[in-house]
Amino acid sequence: MERDAARTVSFSKTVITELMIPSYANFGGKIHGGILLSLMDKVAFTTASKHSGAYCVTVSVDTVDFLQPVEVGELVSMKASVNYVGNSSMVIGIKVISENVKTGVVKHTNTCYFTMVAKGEDDKPTRVPALILESKTDVRRFVEAIFRKKLKKDHDASMKEMKENWDKGEMAKLLEKERCIIQS
Numbered sequence: 001m002e003r004d005a006a007r008t009v010s011f012s013k014t015v016i017t018e019l020m021i022p023s024y025a026n027f028g029g030k031i032h033g034g035i036l037l038s039l040m041d042k043v044a045f046t047t048a049s050k051h052s053g054a055y056c057v058t059v060s061v062d063t064v065d066f067l068q069p070v071e072v073g074e075l076v077s078m079k080a081s082v083n084y085v086g087n088s089s090m091v092i093g094i095k096v097i098s099e100n101v102k103t104g105v106v107k108h109t110n111t112c113y114f115t116m117v118a119k120g121e122d123d124k125p126t127r128v129p130a131l132i133l134e135s136k137t138d139v140r141r142f143v144e145a146i147f148r149k150k151l152k153k154d155h156d157a158s159m160k161e162m163k164e165n166w167d168k169g170e171m172a173k174l175l176e177k178e179r180c181i182i183q184s
């Protein structure tokens, strides 16, 4: 296929399933969050590089909330697809589910969004193929990614404004209700 030709969402859809072995567990016997993050990064890279046909790097990770613990012996599946493409960036949506093979119970542990950037031979961001949206779900996810991008921009601007207008009096008032002790 031509490198720049638009590609469907289904072209790069990827599912990675891995058995949660004892060495992945923390002291409490549950699977380490870092193991799951590493798997998410792998599936995000795979999906982004399939879509772009290029080497990709992770730029940003959005909303990783571990809603339910994952146990040793469960099968964890990461279902990933390209939700949005910009110029060189791609947002990969990842749904994580964990299955107990004996009981058949399936848990949706989280959904998160990785922003990946495709790099060219010169190690600079390179243009990725446009995305062909084949279903209403594809369109909804694309639009949601645009909203999320805007919310992040607004959030960053608000944080910047807050830091620039840092008021000592207001800060002290805010901290009165918090569980902290100021020593400086």
Ligand SMILES: CC(C)(COP(=O)(O)OP(=O)(O)OC[C@H]1O[C@@H](n2cnc3c(N)ncnc32)[C@H](O)[C@@H]1OP(=O)(O)O)[C@@H](O)C(=O)NCCC(=O)NCCS
Residues within 6 Å of the ligand: 056, 057, 058, 059, 060, 085, 086, 087, 088, 089, 090, 115, 117, 124, 125
């Ligand atoms: C990602 C990287 C190439 C961006 O480089 P840059 O000089 O800022 O390039 P640009 O400003 O052209 O940004 C490239 C794209 O990244 C996007 N981007 C940059 N920072 C971002 C952020 N914090 N969140 C989301 N997207 C971001 C830009 O919006 C742009 O998207 P577009 O091309 O679709 O419009 C560079 O920051 C990098 O190499 N980072 C290290 C990545 C890495 O090592 N990851 C961990 C290991 S894989």
